[in-house]
Amino acid sequence: MLVGGIVWFGLYLALVLTPLALAFATDSVDVARPFSIEVGAAIGFIAFALIVVEFGLVARLRAASAPFGTDALMQFHRQMGIAAMLFVAAHTLLIAPGSAVGFLNPFAGTALQRSGAVSAWLLVVIVVSSVARRRLRIPYEAWQLLHRVTALLAVAAAAAHLLLVQGYTASPVVAATVWLYLAVFVALLFGYRAVRPLALWRRPWRVTDSRDIGADTRLLRLRPERHAGFRFSPGQFAWLVTGPSPLWGEQHPLSMASSAEPRADGSIDFAIKALGDWSSEVVPALRENDKVWVDGPYGVFTPDRVAAQCFVLIAGGIGITPLRSMILSLRGRGDRRPITLFFAARNRSRAMFCSELLALAAPAALDVVLVLEEPEDDWRGERGFIDAPLLRRHLPANLARHQFFVCGPPPMMDAMEHCLVDIGVAPDCVHTERFDMV
Amino acid sequence: MQHRIVTRVSWSLSGALFAAALLFGVGTSAPVTGSRPATAAPTSDTVAAAAPALFEERCSQCHKLAEAAAAVAEAQRDPAARARWLAFLRGHHAGADRDASAEAVLELLLREPPTPH
Numbered sequence: 001m002l003v004g005g006i007v008w009f010g011l012y013l014a015l016v017l018t019p020l021a022l023a024f025a026t027d028s029v030d031v032a033r034p035f036s037i038e039v040g041a042a043i044g045f046i047a048f049a050l051i052v053v054e055f056g057l058v059a060r061l062r063a064a065s066a067p068f069g070t071d072a073l074m075q076f077h078r079q080m081g082i083a084a085m086l087f088v089a090a091h092t093l094l095i096a097p098g099s100a101v102g103f104l105n106p107f108a109g110t111a112l113q114r115s116g117a118v119s120a121w122l123l124v125v126i127v128v129s130s131v132a133r134r135r136l137r138i139p140y141e142a143w144q145l146l147h148r149v150t151a152l153l154a155v156a157a158a159a160a161h162l163l164l165v166q167g168y169t170a171s172p173v174v175a176a177t178v179w180l181y182l183a184v185f186v187a188l189l190f191g192y193r194a195v196r197p198l199a200l201w202r203r204p205w206r207v208t209d210s211r212d213i214g215a216d217t218r219l220l221r222l223r224p225e226r227h228a229g230f231r232f233s234p235g236q237f238a239w240l241v242t243g244p245s246p247l248w249g250e251q252h253p254l255s256m257a258s259s260a261e262p263r264a265d266g267s268i269d270f271a272i273k274a275l276g277d278w279s280s281e282v283v284p285a286l287r288e289n290d291k292v293w294v295d296g297p298y299g300v301f302t303p304d305r306v307a308a309q310c311f312v313l314i315a316g317g318i319g320i321t322p323l324r325s326m327i328l329s330l331r332g333r334g335d336r337r338p339i340t341l342f343f344a345a346r347n348r349s350r351a352m353f354c355s356e357l358l359a360l361a362a363p364a365a366l367d368v369v370l371v372l373e374e375p376e377d378d379w380r381g382e383r384g385f386i387d388a389p390l391l392r393r394h395l396p397a398n399l400a401r402h403q404f405f406v407c408g409p410p411p412m413m414d415a416m417e418h419c420l421v422d423i424g425v426a427p428d429c430v431h432t433e434r435f436d437m438v
Numbered sequence: 439m440q441h442r443i444v445t446r447v448s449w450s451l452s453g454a455l456f457a458a459a460l461l462f463g464v465g466t467s468a469p470v471t472g473s474r475p476a477t478a479a480p481t482s483d484t485v486a487a488a489a490p491a492l493f494e495e496r497c498s499q500c501h502k503l504a505e506a507a508a509a510v511a512e513a514q515r516d517p518a519a520r521a522r523w524l525a526f527l528r529g530h531h532a533g534a535d536r537d538a539s540a541e542a543v544l545e546l547l548l549r550e551p552p553t554p555h
Binding site: 013016017020023024027029033034035036037038039041042043046050069071072075076079080083086087090413414417427430431432434 | 440441442443444445447448449451452455456458459460462463464465466467
């Protein structure tokens with residue numbers, strides 16, 4: 001995995017720097033220019049490559065995500081998107097000092113200026129709508145559409161801008177590289193938006209059960225229709241696609257909630273909490289025998305990839321879903337390694353699967369520590385939030401052979417990462433899953 | 439943990455990329471080496487002579503600017519044309535990113551308007 005990670009990171013770096021390196025090598029600008037202009041041009045090349053390669057990070061390329069995990073790639077995609085926007089801002093300021101504001105008018109100037117301005121503003125829209133989606137009250141589904149359309153237009157405008165400059169891109173080699181990047185982008189897009197959905201279309205799933213399990217959450221059971229479904233590792237996730245077809249349907253990443261040990265009919269379960277329009281309206285409206293599609297499995301948040309003598313699972317709210325899959329899978333395989341589950345919820349009624357997990361605890365070497373933020377009056381267990389003192393109370397002093405899996409809301413994940421280091425857990429023994437990034 | 443690692447990697451990489459851009463700037467900008475002609479301190483006379491060629495060479499895809507280049511030469515002789523074309527250049531070519539030489543020419547034209555003969 002380490003070698004794979006180094007190879008993929010090296011490839012990413014090469015892709016980002018290749019246009020710049022070719023510009024340097026061909027050196028087609030035969031008139032000396034000021035340092036700031038040259039740095040600005042270089043930053044422009046880097047920004048272009050960053051923008052184009054961004055899509056590759058989230059195009060669900062299994063080989064690329066295997067060493068890092070899909071959620072890590074999504075985080076990287078997000079951070080590098082912000083970096084690309086800053087690079088574009090720096091490019092504008094360096095290239096057009098004193099007239100950057102006029103240069104950013106997408107309705108005036110030459111085609112060169114307008115394409116640059118359009119690309120820059122689209123990038124701002126992409127970053128702001130992603131970072132502040134909740135504050136701006138943009139529904140997730142609307143954001144998805146906005147993100148796709150603006151990203152596509154931003155890449156097109158950035159490429160047009162670069163080709164119109166005719167500075168370093170006057171070199172046929174550099175211009176051909178820009179076209180090659182565009183061709184790869186289009187090919188990835190075609191694979192993502194056409195080939196993959198068409199492959200999914202041939203492998204439909206049917207809803208066999210849809211139950212309200214409390215805490216605004218539905219448990220959805222899906223059975224593969226005329227195919228074998230797929231095998232997954234506990235803790236992995238898949239994209240659930242609903243709608244008329246995988247080509248036009250809405251898709252959302254969801255952790256499998258059921259055991260990874262295959263059922264006879266190949267069915268799998270998803271636990272879906274009502275958090276947005278899709279989960280509040282579309283999911284509850286799904287009825288038995290409705291057709292959906294499942295693109296998966298993905299992710300590296302799984303105990304199957306680590307060597308451990310004991311597992312510590314830390315969940316907050318709906319973050320229990322992949323951890324439930326881990327517990328059911330390990331016990332289903334007859335794996336007797338001790339598991340300690342810390343489960344934070346507002347109160348007992350918001351702790352989905354709680355009764356089931358407590359029932360499993362006694363015969364299955366499973367310790368369940370329920371931590372309630374606003375418990376009922378008769379609650380005798382832990383209350384408040386999961387913190388270092390609470391973890392110390394329930395865990396042995398020596399944690400060297402423990403592996404920690406954490407899934408929950410972002411603030412809780414941040415807090416846990418600090419807490420676990422504080423109590424002496426090695427960073428590489430902490431595994432997290434974040435999908436709540438926009 | 440992963441979140442912090444990804445954040446550190448992202449921003450370290452961004453810093454490294456920025457450093458690469460700076461190195462590029464060091465390698466390609468003045469002081470001039472090899473066959474690159476210097477444009478560091480053109481005089482009014484050299485501007486007058488070089489402007490059309492520079493504009494035509496560097497802005498070859500933009501007919502208006504090529505046209506403007508010819509007009510700049512014309513503006514050396516005709517004060518009205520000079521004023522008209524300087525205004526045009528100021529509006530049309532301000533901040534053009536591809537051509538520092540043209541910018542240098544423009545800046546010099548604006549700073550030291552050529553005197554009509």
